[in-house]
Amino acid sequence: MSDYILEMNQISKEFTGVKALSNVNFKVKRGEIHCLVGENGAGKSTLMKVLSGVYPFGTYTGDIVFNGEVQRFNKINDSVEVGIAIIYQELALFPDLSVYENIFAGNEIQNGGILDWNKAIVEAKKMLNKVRLKVNPETLIKDLGVGKQQLVEIAKALSKEVKLLILDEPTAALNEDDSENLLELLRELKKEGITCIMISHKLKEVISISDKATVIRDGETICTLDGSRGEITEANIIKNMVGREIEDIYPKRPKKELGETILELSNWTAYDPKLGRNVATNVNLHVKKGEIVGIAGLMGSGRTELALSIFGNAASYKIQGDLFLEGQPATLKHTSAAIKARIAYVTEDRKGDGLFLLQDIKSNISIGNLKAISSNGVVNENEEIIIARGYKESLGIKTPSLQQLVGNLSGGNQQKVSLGKWLFVGPKLLILDEPTRGIDVGAKFEIYSVMNELINKGMSIIMISSELGEVLGMSDRVYVMAEGEMKGELSSEEANQENIMQLATQ
Known part of the structure; x- marks a missing residue:
C-alpha cells in the first residue's frame, strides 16, 4: 500500500473563463497533519471542493487517487462513503436539532427499518467522548458556543468512520483556548491514524501543528514544506504565499504628535434588556486625532457590544454615561446619527x-x-x-x-x-471590529497599510482584535476589556502579551 493516502494530480478547474486551479499537484501521507496555505482566492477551498465532490467529476481535469484507487466523485456522499469528511468555516449544523440528531443526520441508526434514537444517543456519547466534549447529547445546537459546535462537526465526521478529515479555517471564529483545544484534538486523532488536511491563515497554528505544509498561489502549487526539516517557518510560508518577502507584517508609521480628543466616553454603561445584564459597565475611554487605539480582550468581554453602543446604539441597549465628540457632549440615538457625526463601524461579520x-x-x-x-x-x-x-x-x-x-x-x-x-x-473616527479575521497574510499587510494611510491623513481608528500580535503591532495605545469592564489602559511601551492577558483574565 502506498505511503500516500491522497494524491491529486494535475488538477485544473475553470469558472466562466477564469482558471481557479492550474495543474495542481497535492500529496498527503497517511497519518499526517498537512496544512494547505495561500492567499485568499489562491484556490485552496476550490481544491478541497474538487476532492470532496462538491465540484463533481467532469467539471475539472486531472486525477484524484485515494487509498490507491482513482476516484470519480459525482457528489459529496461519494467521498463520504470512501472515508473523506470536510468541515467548512460556516458550520453545516441544524441549530434547532439536538447534538445527537446532528451527529447522525443523513446517517441515522435504524433497527428493522425504524429509527433507533436511543442507540443514537448512546453512540453520540461515544463520539462526544472522542472529541472531549462534555455536553448532553440532547442539547440543542443553538445552545452551544461556536467552539463546541465545531467539535460536534468533528464528532459527526468520526461517526462515519472518517479516514481523511478536512478542516477549512477551523479556528477562524474561535478564541485562543478553543483553538488550542481543537489543535490538541487533531494531534490525538493523528495518533489514532486519522489523516488531516487543514486550511488556515493563522501561521502560528500552521507552524505548531503541521507535519507538512503545501503553498498554493494563483491556482498553482508553489511548494510543499517539511516540518521535520525545519522548513515550516513564518518567513518561508509568507515568501512562498505572496511571492515576495515581507520582513514586518505590521508596516511602521512614523511617530507624530497627536491632535485633539475626537471621542471620549465617561462612565459609559450599556444594558442589554434581552440578556438582562450590562454588556459594558462604567467604561472610560478616549481617542485622539491620528491614533490607533486597540481594544483587546477574550471573546465575550464586551468589545463588540461597546462598539455597537458607540455607533448610534445599533443594538438598542439602555445607555447611561456621557459621550463627547471633539469636546462637545453628544447623544447618538441611531446609526444614522453616528454616521452624520462622521463615525463609521466595520463589523466583524x-x-x-x-x-x-x-x-x-x-x-x-x-x-x-x-x-x-x-x-x-x-x-x-x-x-x-x-x-x-x-x-x-x-x-x-x-x-x-x-x-x-x-x-x-x-x-x-x-x-x-x-x-x-x-x-x-x-468618517473622522473609524471603528474596525476584527478587521483581518479570516484573511491571508498578504491581504492583512494591505489592510494595515491602508490603516496607516488613514491615520497619516488625520483619521482616528478604534481597532478591536482577538489577535494579540495585531493589537501590539498596530496600536498606539491599548485598552483591555473583561466581562464588560475596562480593566486597564496600556501605552505602546507597556503593552505586551503578558500584560494584556493578565488584565483580560482579571
Whole structure:
C-alpha cells in the first residue's frame, strides 16, 4: 500500500473563463497533519471542493487517487462513503436539532427499518467522548458556543468512520483556548491514524501543528514544506504565499504628535434588556486625532457590544454615561446619527452584517452614502462607478469588474469593499471590529497599510482584535476589556502579551 493516502494530480478547474486551479499537484501521507496555505482566492477551498465532490467529476481535469484507487466523485456522499469528511468555516449544523440528531443526520441508526434514537444517543456519547466534549447529547445546537459546535462537526465526521478529515479555517471564529483545544484534538486523532488536511491563515497554528505544509498561489502549487526539516517557518510560508518577502507584517508609521480628543466616553454603561445584564459597565475611554487605539480582550468581554453602543446604539441597549465628540457632549440615538457625526463601524461579520453578497461591488460601496451621488432620489450611476473605481484602486480590490458580485470575492477583497463602503461616508473616527479575521497574510499587510494611510491623513481608528500580535503591532495605545469592564489602559511601551492577558483574565 502506498505511503500516500491522497494524491491529486494535475488538477485544473475553470469558472466562466477564469482558471481557479492550474495543474495542481497535492500529496498527503497517511497519518499526517498537512496544512494547505495561500492567499485568499489562491484556490485552496476550490481544491478541497474538487476532492470532496462538491465540484463533481467532469467539471475539472486531472486525477484524484485515494487509498490507491482513482476516484470519480459525482457528489459529496461519494467521498463520504470512501472515508473523506470536510468541515467548512460556516458550520453545516441544524441549530434547532439536538447534538445527537446532528451527529447522525443523513446517517441515522435504524433497527428493522425504524429509527433507533436511543442507540443514537448512546453512540453520540461515544463520539462526544472522542472529541472531549462534555455536553448532553440532547442539547440543542443553538445552545452551544461556536467552539463546541465545531467539535460536534468533528464528532459527526468520526461517526462515519472518517479516514481523511478536512478542516477549512477551523479556528477562524474561535478564541485562543478553543483553538488550542481543537489543535490538541487533531494531534490525538493523528495518533489514532486519522489523516488531516487543514486550511488556515493563522501561521502560528500552521507552524505548531503541521507535519507538512503545501503553498498554493494563483491556482498553482508553489511548494510543499517539511516540518521535520525545519522548513515550516513564518518567513518561508509568507515568501512562498505572496511571492515576495515581507520582513514586518505590521508596516511602521512614523511617530507624530497627536491632535485633539475626537471621542471620549465617561462612565459609559450599556444594558442589554434581552440578556438582562450590562454588556459594558462604567467604561472610560478616549481617542485622539491620528491614533490607533486597540481594544483587546477574550471573546465575550464586551468589545463588540461597546462598539455597537458607540455607533448610534445599533443594538438598542439602555445607555447611561456621557459621550463627547471633539469636546462637545453628544447623544447618538441611531446609526444614522453616528454616521452624520462622521463615525463609521466595520463589523466583524462582513458576510452577515457588513455586505450585500448578492449585489455588485459598486452598489456595496455606495450604499452607505447614496445622498452624495443622488439628485431628486435618483442615483447618478456614472458617479457611482467613478467612486467605486477610486476605492478599487486605492484599496487594491482585486476584481475583473466593478459589476462582480461581492459574494464571489475572496475574504480579503470582501473586507476591502466593506472598508470602502464606510470610507465613502467620510468618517473622522473609524471603528474596525476584527478587521483581518479570516484573511491571508498578504491581504492583512494591505489592510494595515491602508490603516496607516488613514491615520497619516488625520483619521482616528478604534481597532478591536482577538489577535494579540495585531493589537501590539498596530496600536498606539491599548485598552483591555473583561466581562464588560475596562480593566486597564496600556501605552505602546507597556503593552505586551503578558500584560494584556493578565488584565483580560482579571
